[in-house]
Amino acid sequence: MSELEKQLSQSGIEAIQALFGEKTDEKQLQWQQTRKDFKGDITLVVFPLLRISKKSPEQTAEAIGKYLKDHSDLVEDFNVVKGFLNLSISAAFWLNFLKENTSLSNFGFKSPKSKSKVMVEYSSPNTNKPLHLGHLRNNFLGYSIANILEAEGHEVFKVQIINDRGIHICKSMLAWEKFGNGETPESSNMKGDHLVGKYYVIFDQKYKEEIAQLQEQGMDEEAAKKEAPLMKEAQQMLRKWEEGDAEVRALWEKMNGWVYDGFASTYQRMGVDFDKLYYESDTFLIGKEKVLEHEKNGLLYRKEDGSLWIDLSSEGLDDKLLLRADGTSVYMTQDIGTAIIREEEFACESYYYVVGNEQDYHFKVLALVLQKMGFKWAKGIQHLSYGMVDLPSGKMKSREGTVVDADDLMEEMKQTAARISEDLGKLDGMNDAEKEELYEMIGMGALKYFILKVDPKKQMLFNPEESVDFNGNTGPFIQYTHARIQSILRKAGKGNVENLGHSEAVENEDVDLLKSLYLFPQVVTEAAEQKSPALIANYAYDLVKTFNSFYQNTTPILKEESESIKNRRLCICELVGQTLRNAMGLIGVKLPEQM
RNA sequence: GGCUCCGUAGUUCAAUGGAUAGAAUAGAAGUUUCCUAAACUUUAGAUGCAGGUUCGAUUCCUGCCGGAGCUACCA
Structure with missing residues (x-):
């Protein structure tokens, strides 16, 4: 309120x-x-x-x-x-609001660390292929939610768990070993994550050939999938990895290293970062230990084959496997371990997991298992479940090559920004480096806004054609308005809040803007409660709409004859600009001085 | 089959149980001697179907129809 x-x-x-x-x-x-x-x-x-x-x-x-x-x-x-x-x-109320908040760089934000410690996990990719459009939604959401919680006064830790081990990376490793001829990111001039992804695809192709061959020999599909030599070899490689085989481990480290180099540049371009990284190869054993500890107090039971389970039937759920018959851990085991380590290291009030809604069941079970194990903090586990990104052609499928690659997409957005900017030709006085920076800012702004303006919980459609249209409800629209505001302030100078009278009449257009500005702190609070960057994006859009209408339908500020009105409007411009920077900053979008 | 989520203009998105359901885009018509036309102004167009609760329902409940996800000793 x-x-x-x-x-x-x-x-x-x-x-x-x-x-x-x-x-x-x-x-x-x-x-x-x-x-x-x-x-x-x-x-x-x-x-x-x-x-x-x-x-x-x-x-x-x-x-x-x-x-x-x-x-x-x-x-x-x-x-x-x-x-x-x-x-x-009364006008006095609005003028006072303007007076108190103009020039406040943290307008809308609560004082830092005035609220509890929280953790936000996001990204958490597999290391066998490059990041795609789905990861973009995840990363933009996670980074933005962390920003919003921080603006709301929480101390926030951003983390991810990197799924660096498992059959998926073994497939890439095996294919590289067999068909790679020693190719490296340097020799092929390819980003490391893309190179490793290339061999993941090659594995899949060769594997399919083998299945087809076996089926021709009369084997049924099910059996062929299991018996294909490549799959058997990949599984053999995974066993060797678990045993710590030096050669396999060396290859694994080399190829993961390529992937991390690739991810690092992708993350940098996305503008996201992390306070701490967890690696599944470290935590899966801890999960196993923790689970075994809890076997003792009778919470878990073993089946005849030796696999370890937890009974969740009292909660209306099925039993869940925690350790395989051969003693190896599954995804759930690993997440249990990671959660416990995090609590030991950070002791947060809430643990937010930004993960797609396909894993709703997994996180329901995770929180439940931890609570059953007696961890009170497990009540703070919250799955920030977001909807899948679909393409006009339907669902993205890596095997069918219909995924939209993150690096490609970001580059394309930048190129589009460059093309439009050059067509419009308003960049006089900027050198090439500044132009490059601007194109990047606009392209990324368009992309982030396009994705974040949609309610996270909802499934969204990514239409490539619409995403490169920079008119209407878009990031560049907001950036453009900011550039206009900064242009006015450059030409007219800033207003002086001390000269804002208390009893003077205020025009409707001014009040409309002040009302809109007044909402911002509450919007931040609401966005933090709902974990929804979309509320911030939509707010900024509304504010900009109001401003553009004001801009275009009132006397130009530079030509305004009444000093008192001019001064007030300059103050309003300054506060609108600051509010836009604050709001867009929360969703990771930068605003230019000129465009 | 069971469980979960979602159905709003042609399309993509909004709307703490509240007024005449808002935008954008596509369509139609306008606005540059005036601070950046990536803009502004005007116009037409939508709550899947049937019940129920309420002074009031896009929102809550039930059923139906349509779509997505989960239902792995994958992650």
């Missing part, structure tokens, strides 16, 4: 006491923004109060409105439409 709403609620409670003789609390007073088609700034919904007033909605609203106008300095005027009491807030 905003300060304005709090103060109005106080007055409202007084009004109800005076008019209807009953005490109420804040919860009965429902505030909302006044819709654009009506006069007023903030609206009280009076329906819930009819029980107390025992009068019609109109009469109730009328009476409260009159009381507020007479008794509150904030309320300048009011009107009633059905059960809605629309209040006009």
Whole structure:
């Protein structure tokens, strides 16, 4: 609840006491923004109060409105439409708001570390192929949610767990060994993650050939998949890895190293980072240890073949495997271990896992298993489940080559930005390096905004054609508006908040912007509660719409003759610019001075 | 089959149980002697179907229809 709403609620409670003789609390007073088609700034919904007033909605609203106008300095005027009491807030209130927040670089943010410690896990890729569009959504979301939680006052640790071991990387290793002829990122001039991914694809192709061959010889498909020599070799390699075979480990380290180099440049371009990395190859054994410890207190049981299970039937779920018959650990085991280590190292209040909604069940089970093991902190585990990214052609499938590669996509966005910028030709006075930087800023801004403006929980469609259209509700639209604002401030200089009068009239266009700006701190809070960068993106878009309308439909500020209006508008411009930088910063989008 | 999530203009997205369901894009019509036209202004167009709860339902409940995901000794 905003300060304005709090103060109005106080007055409202007084009004109800005076008019209807009953005490109420804040919860009965429902505030909302006044819709654009009506006069007023903030609206009280009076329906819930009819029980107390025992009068019609109109009469109730009328009476409260009159009381507020007479008794509150904030309320300048009011009107009633059905059960809605629309209040006009005094100019002094808006001017004071402007005065207090212009030049505040952290407008909208809470003081750092004023709230609990939290952890955000995101990205967490496999190391056998390069990152794709799905990872982009994951990374942008994770990074942004971490920013938002930090802005809300939390101390935030960003981590990821890298799935660096398993059959997937063995497949790439085997294919490279057999068909690679010693190819390296240097010799092929290919990013390491792409090179390793290439051999993952080669494995799949050769494997399919073998299956087809076996089927021709009369074997059924199921058996052929199991009996194909390549698959057997890959599994053999995995066993050797687990045994610590020096040769396999060396190859594994070499190829993972290539992948990490590739990932590092991709992460850098994405603009994301981490405070700590966990590697599955380190944590899977710890998970196994932890699980075995809990076998002793009877929580777990063994099947005849020696596999270890937990019974979740009392929670309405199936039994879950924690250790295979051969004693090796599964994904769940490893996540249990990682969670315990994290608690030991960081002791956070909440652990957020940014992972796709295909794993809803997994995280439900993970939290449950840990709680059953007696870890109270496990209640703080929250799966930030986001929807899949689909293409117009349907689902992305790596095997069918329909994945959109992250590096390619980022480069394409930049090229598009460059092409459009050059066509428009507004970059006089910028040197080539500055232009390159700008193209990157615009391309990445477009991409991040395109992905983050959608509610994370919802499945989204990525249409490549629409993503390179930089008009309308897009990142470049917001960047463009910022550039316009900065241009005004460069030419006219900043306004002076000390010269903002207290009693002067304020034009509607100015009030519209001030109302919109006033919302920002609450939007940040709401975004933190919902873990939704989309709320920030949509807010920024609304603010920009309002600003552009103001910009285009009022007298140009540079030509404004009234010093008082000019000064106020310059202050508003400054605060809009700052708010846009703060908001877009939360979703990882940079704003240019010129474009 | 069981469990979970989702169905809003042609399309992509919005809408703490509240007013006449907002934008963008595609369509139609306009705006540059004026701070950057990646903009602004006007116009037309949507809640899958049937019930229920409520003063009030896109939102909550039930059923149906349609789509996605999970239901691995993969991660």
